[in-house]
Amino acid sequence: MTTINAQNTLARDIFSTFKRVPCILQSEAAECGLACITMIAQFYGDKRDLNMMRQISPVSIRGTTLKDIITVAHHLGFRSRAIKVELEDLSQITLPAIIHWDLNHFVVLAAVSNDQIEINDPAQGKRVLSFEEASRHVTGIALEVCPTTDFAPRPAGRKISFSSFLNNSAGMKHSLIVLLSLSIVLQVLAIASPYYLQTVVDDVLIYNNDALLHTLAIGFGLLLIIECATAALRKIIILSVSTRLQLHLSSSVFKHLLSLPLDYFSNRHVGDVVSRFSSLSHIREFLTTGVVSAILDGIMAVLTITVMAIYSIKLTLVVLALIVVSLCIKSVILPFMQRITTERIALSANEQSYFMETVRAVMPVRVYQQEAHRLSHWQNKLVAMLNKDVLLGKINIGSSIANQFLFAVENLLVVYIGALLTMEHTLTIGMLLAFIAYKTRFVNAINGVINSLISYKMLNVHFDRVSDILLTKQAKNRLVTRKLGLSNCHSALVPAHTDAHPILIAEQISFKFSVANELVVDALNLSVKRGESIAIVGASGTGKSTLLKCLMGLYTLTSGSITMFYNEKRPPKVAAVLQDDSCLSGTIAENICCFDSAPDLEKIVTAAQLACIHEEIIAMPMQYHSLVGDMGSSLSGGQRQRILLARALYQSPDILFLDEASSHLDTVNETRINQHLNTLKITRIIVAHRPQTIAVADKVYHLKNGKLYFNSPTEVQGQITTEPYGEYQ
Numbered sequence: 001m002t003t004i005n006a007q008n009t010l011a012r013d014i015f016s017t018f019k020r021v022p023c024i025l026q027s028e029a030a031e032c033g034l035a036c037i038t039m040i041a042q043f044y045g046d047k048r049d050l051n052m053m054r055q056i057s058p059v060s061i062r063g064t065t066l067k068d069i070i071t072v073a074h075h076l077g078f079r080s081r082a083i084k085v086e087l088e089d090l091s092q093i094t095l096p097a098i099i100h101w102d103l104n105h106f107v108v109l110a111a112v113s114n115d116q117i118e119i120n121d122p123a124q125g126k127r128v129l130s131f132e133e134a135s136r137h138v139t140g141i142a143l144e145v146c147p148t149t150d151f152a153p154r155p156a157g158r159k160i161s162f163s164s165f166l167n168n169s170a171g172m173k174h175s176l177i178v179l180l181s182l183s184i185v186l187q188v189l190a191i192a193s194p195y196y197l198q199t200v201v202d203d204v205l206i207y208n209n210d211a212l213l214h215t216l217a218i219g220f221g222l223l224l225i226i227e228c229a230t231a232a233l234r235k236i237i238i239l240s241v242s243t244r245l246q247l248h249l250s251s252s253v254f255k256h257l258l259s260l261p262l263d264y265f266s267n268r269h270v271g272d273v274v275s276r277f278s279s280l281s282h283i284r285e286f287l288t289t290g291v292v293s294a295i296l297d298g299i300m301a302v303l304t305i306t307v308m309a310i311y312s313i314k315l316t317l318v319v320l321a322l323i324v325v326s327l328c329i330k331s332v333i334l335p336f337m338q339r340i341t342t343e344r345i346a347l348s349a350n351e352q353s354y355f356m357e358t359v360r361a362v363m364p365v366r367v368y369q370q371e372a373h374r375l376s377h378w379q380n381k382l383v384a385m386l387n388k389d390v391l392l393g394k395i396n397i398g399s400s401i402a403n404q405f406l407f408a409v410e411n412l413l414v415v416y417i418g419a420l421l422t423m424e425h426t427l428t429i430g431m432l433l434a435f436i437a438y439k440t441r442f443v444n445a446i447n448g449v450i451n452s453l454i455s456y457k458m459l460n461v462h463f464d465r466v467s468d469i470l471l472t473k474q475a476k477n478r479l480v481t482r483k484l485g486l487s488n489c490h491s492a493l494v495p496a497h498t499d500a501h502p503i504l505i506a507e508q509i510s511f512k513f514s515v516a517n518e519l520v521v522d523a524l525n526l527s528v529k530r531g532e533s534i535a536i537v538g539a540s541g542t543g544k545s546t547l548l549k550c551l552m553g554l555y556t557l558t559s560g561s562i563t564m565f566y567n568e569k570r571p572p573k574v575a576a577v578l579q580d581d582s583c584l585s586g587t588i589a590e591n592i593c594c595f596d597s598a599p600d601l602e603k604i605v606t607a608a609q610l611a612c613i614h615e616e617i618i619a620m621p622m623q624y625h626s627l628v629g630d631m632g633s634s635l636s637g638g639q640r641q642r643i644l645l646a647r648a649l650y651q652s653p654d655i656l657f658l659d660e661a662s663s664h665l666d667t668v669n670e671t672r673i674n675q676h677l678n679t680l681k682i683t684r685i686i687v688a689h690r691p692q693t694i695a696v697a698d699k700v701y702h703l704k705n706g707k708l709y710f711n712s713p714t715e716v717q718g719q720i721t722t723e724p725y726g727e728y729q
Contacts, residue, residue, distance in 0.1 A: 037078075037098070049159075061513075070143070257469055279462035293452055311435045337458065532683055534684070535693070573655075585630060641664045
C-alpha cells in the first residue's frame with residue numbers, strides 16, 4: 001500500500017473538474033463497495049446501473065473488502081491503487097476516489113476544498129462535511145480508480161418505465177380513453193364560463209337587457225348541471241380504474257417478489273423491501289390521475305391560449321414570458337428534488353427497518369436494558385429522514401414563493417396593459433374581464449402540465465426502486481426431476497431401509513455466496529435411496545444448512561446438478577423444518593395444514609400426534625383453533641418446533657429435510673419423534689448435532705471443507721474418515 005504526502009502530488013483528471021460524480025444508493029445491506037465502483041464507472045461514461053453490476057459481481061451479506069473492489073474495478077477496465085493518506089492530503093489524490101469510512105463502510109470522495117469534503121455515501125446520499133467531522137470517520141485508506149485503455153463504457157441496461165406499466169395493465173388504455181373523453185367534455189364546458197361573464201357585462205349591463213340575462217342564466221345553468229354530472233362520472237371511473245390498477249400492479253409485483261432468490265431477501269433490510277413495494281402506489285396514482293390530468297391540462301392550455309390570442313396578442317405574450325421564467329426556475333430545482341427525494345426514501349426505509357427490528361426483538365432489548373440505546377439510534381435515523389423532509393420543504397417553499405411573485409407580477413402587468421388597451425378601445429370591459437378569466441384558467445392549466453411533467457420526472461425515483469424487484473432475475477431451480485421407467489419404478493412410499501432406486505442424486509455440486517467468497521460446497525456428490533435416513537454432521541459454520549438448502553433447490557448452484565426421481569403417480573413432494581423457520585399468523589390448525597383451502601382435519605391431528613404436540617394442543621382452551629401469535633410468539637421454542645414438524649408431515653412428503661429440527665426439544669420428546677419418523681416410509685436428510693438423532697440414521701456424512709466424508713452411525717463419536725465421499729453407495 002502506497003503512502004501519500006504533500007510531495008507525492010498526483011495528476012488530477014481535468015475531466016473531473018467539469019463533471020459531477022453521480023450518487024447511487026445501495027439496495028443491499030452490504031453492497032456499499034459495489035455501489036462506489038458503480039458511481040465511478042458511471043462518472044467515466046459507463047451507463048450500467050447497480051443491478052447490472054450486481055450480476056457481474058454478486059455481493060454476499062458478509063460484505064465487500066478492498067481486495068474485492070479492486071477485483072471488480074480490474075474486471076471493468078480500471079487501474080486501481082490503494083494508498084494510505086492523511087485527511088489534510090485528500091486534495092492530492094485523483095478524484096473521484098473510494099475511501100474507507102467508519103471501519104465498515106466505503107464512500108466515494110467527490111470533491112475536496114480548503115476545509116470541507118464532499119462525499120457520495122451509498123447509504124445516505126451526498127454529504128458535505130468539515131475536516132473536523134470527517135476526521136471522526138475517515139480511516140486513512142483510499143483507493144484511486146482510473147480508466148485504462150481496456151475500459152469500454154457499456155450502455156445502460158433494461159429499465160422499468162411508464163410505458164412498461166401501461167402496456168402490461170389489461171384494459172388500462174381503454175379506461176384512459178374514456179377518462180380522456182369525459183375530461184375533454186369538461187374542458188369544453190369550462191371554456192364557456194368566461195364568455196358568460198363577457199356577455200353579461202357587455203350586452204346585459206350596458207343595455208339593461210333583462211330577457212337576455214334570464215336566457216343566459218338558464219342556458220349556462222344547464223351547462224353547469226351537465227358539467228357537474230360529467231365530473232362525478234369521471235371521478236367514479238377514476239376510483240374504479242385506480243382500484244383495479246392497484247390490484248393488478250401489486251399482485252404482479254408481489255408474485256415476482258415471491259419468486260426471487262433467497263439472497264435477495266437476506267441481503268436487504270425488510271423495511272427497504274417494503275418501501276420499494278410501496279413505490280407502486282405513486283406509480284398507480286400517476287397512471288390513473290396524472291396522465292389524464294396532464295393531457296387534460298394540455299388541452300385546456302392550448303384552447304385557452306388560442307382564445308387569449310384572439311382577444312390580445314400583446315397580453316398573451318406577457319403571460320407566456322412569465323410562464324417561461326417559471327418553467328426555467330422549476331427545471332433548475334428538479335435535479336435537486338430528485339436526489340433529495342431518493343435519499344429521503346432510502347433513509348425512510350432504513351428507519352422503518354430499524355423500527356421493525358426493534359419491535360421484533362423487544363425481548364432481548366428489554367433483557368439487556370437497551371431501550372434507551374435503541375430509542376436514541378432510532379431517533380437519529382428519524383431525524384436524518386426529517387432533515388430531508390425539511391430540505392424538500394424549503395425548496396418547495398422557495399419555488400412556491402417565486403411562482404407566486406411571478407404570477408402576481410404577471411397579473412399586475414395584464415391588468416395594467418389591459419386597462420390601457422380598454423381606454424384605447426382595443427378591448428371592451430367585458431373582453432378584458434373575459435381575458436383575465438381565460439388567463440387564470442391558462443395559468444392553472446399550464447402549471448398543471450408543468451407539475452405533471454415534474455411528477456413524471458420524479459416518478460423515475462420510484463421506477464428505479466421498483467426496478468430493483470422486477471429486474472432481479474427469478475430463482476433458478478437446479479433440481480431436475482426424472483420419471484422412472486415401469487421396469488424399475490418404485491413407490492414413493494416404500495418400506496424404510498430397502499435397497500430401492502435412489503430418490504435424489506447430487507453430482508459435483510458446488511456453491512458459494514458470491515464471486516469473491518470461498519466455496520461453501522465444493523464438487524460434492526451424494527446419492528440418497530428411497531426410505532433412507534442420512535445424517536450430516538460437522539462443526540458449526542461449515543455449511544451444513546447451506547448444503548441442505550442447495551439440495552432443496554433453494555439456492556442456485558455455482559455448478560453441478562441435483563436430480564430427483566419419481567414414479568408414474570406424481571413428482572416427489574418435499575418438506576422441511578429449517579433453523580430459521582417460523583409460524584405464520586393464524587391458528588395452530590392453519591399452520592399445520594399450511595393454510596390449505598380444504599384442510600383435512602384427520603391429517604392435521606395425525607401430523608400433530610407424530611410430532612408429539614397433540615396432547616399439548618388439546619390442553620389449550622381453544623385447542624387447534626388457538627392463535628400462534630406473531631411468528632409463533634405465543635408458543636414455546638419446543639412447541640413451535642414441533643408444530644413446524646407437524647406442518648412438514650401434513651404434506652406427506654417423500655423427502656423430509658430436517659435442520660436441527662429437535663434442538664429445542666427435551667430428550668423424551670426427541671426420542672419419541674425419532675421413533676415415529678422411523679415408522680414412516682419417508683426419505684430423511686438430517687442435519688444434527690445430538691447423538692440420539694444421529695444414531696437413528698442409516699448413514700452419517702461428515703461435512704468438512706465443502707466435501708462429505710462417509711461414516712457409519714457408530715463411528716461418529718470416534719475417528720472421522722479422511723476420504724471424501726465420491727462414488728454413490
